[in-house]
Amino acid sequence: NDVTTWGKVDDYVTERLIPYDEVLEQVLLANREAGLPEIDVSPAQGKLLNVIARIKGAKRILEIGTLGGYSTIWMARAIGPEGKLISLELDPFHAQVAKSNVALAGLEDRVEIRVGDALVQLEQLAKEKAEPFDLVFIDADKPSNPNYMKWALQFSRPGTVVISDNVIRDGEVIDHHSTDPRVQGIRKFMDMLSGEPAISGTAIQTVGSKGYDGFYIGIVQ
Numbered sequence: 111n112d113v114t115t116w117g118k119v120d121d122y123v124t125e126r127l128i129p130y131d132e133v134l135e136q137v138l139l140a141n142r143e144a145g146l147p148e149i150d151v152s153p154a155q156g157k158l159l160n161v162i163a164r165i166k167g168a169k170r171i172l173e174i175g176t177l178g179g180y181s182t183i184w185m186a187r188a189i190g191p192e193g194k195l196i197s198l199e200l201d202p203f204h205a206q207v208a209k210s211n212v213a214l215a216g217l218e219d220r221v222e223i224r225v226g227d228a229l230v231q232l233e234q235l236a237k238e239k240a241e242p243f244d245l246v247f248i249d250a251d252k253p254s255n256p257n258y259m260k261w262a263l264q265f266s267r268p269g270t271v272v273i274s275d276n277v278i279r280d281g282e283v284i285d286h287h288s289t290d291p292r293v294q295g296i297r298k299f300m301d302m303l304s305g306e307p308a309i310s311g312t313a314i315q316t317v318g319s320k321g322y323d324g325f326y327i328g329i330v331q
């Protein structure tokens with residue numbers, strides 16, 4: 111099996127289990143036309159985030175790393191009109207594209223995209239005494255993952271679900287000599303979690319249209 115097979119199987123799963131969605135197609139097209147990198151989650155992963163949010167009955171979601179809002183829309187659809195999703199994005203252009211996509215999806219009432227470095231935005235949320243979130247999705251710059259996890263725990267209550275994408279990185283996560291700061295960021299994140307009683311989780315390797323990577327998923331104790 112190889113990358114081609116993973117992609118074909120992902121297409122098959124998507125075709126069978128994820129009904130054609132005009133809005134999400136438009137969003138991916140808008141992202142491509144705007145020249146955004148195609149590093150959003152895959153359709154199958156977006157649906158997974160949506161399903162987990164519904165299993166959890168999530169009403170408040172925090173996302174770190176918006177890009178064009180593809181994962182944002184998948185999750186925002188799960189929380190109902192009374193729900194609230196706050197998404198943090200460093201790049202003003204990404205945020206602008208995301209806002210337009212969220213409007214296209216008719217979700218602007220429940221989605222707030224905040225522009226700026228996520229660590230600064232998280233401090234700001236703390237100053238505002240933001241209520242705990244039911245689900246936190248970490249998907250921004252990987253060297254900051256350990257810090258993002260600390261903040262996720264701060265904005266949580268028992269039962270809060272925390273998910274992070276890209277924790278396997280083509281298997282490079284096991285290379286302790288890696289000079290890639292993203293790999294080292296994930297390794298620090300894993301080290302931190304291995305001794306952390308506040309959250310119980312696991313990592314699952316994923317293959318598909320986005321290559322070989324993985325999701326961390328945990329539940330706050």
Ligand code: SAM
Pocket residue numbers: 149150151174175176177178179180181182198199200201204226227228229249250251254
């Ligand atoms: N979650 C998106 C999706 O699946 O559709 C993909 C997010 S993409 C992998 C990562 C995003 O994080 C990029 O848009 C990047 O600009 C943003 N980012 C990078 N560093 C950041 C930081 N320090 N604070 C906030 N966002 C950051």
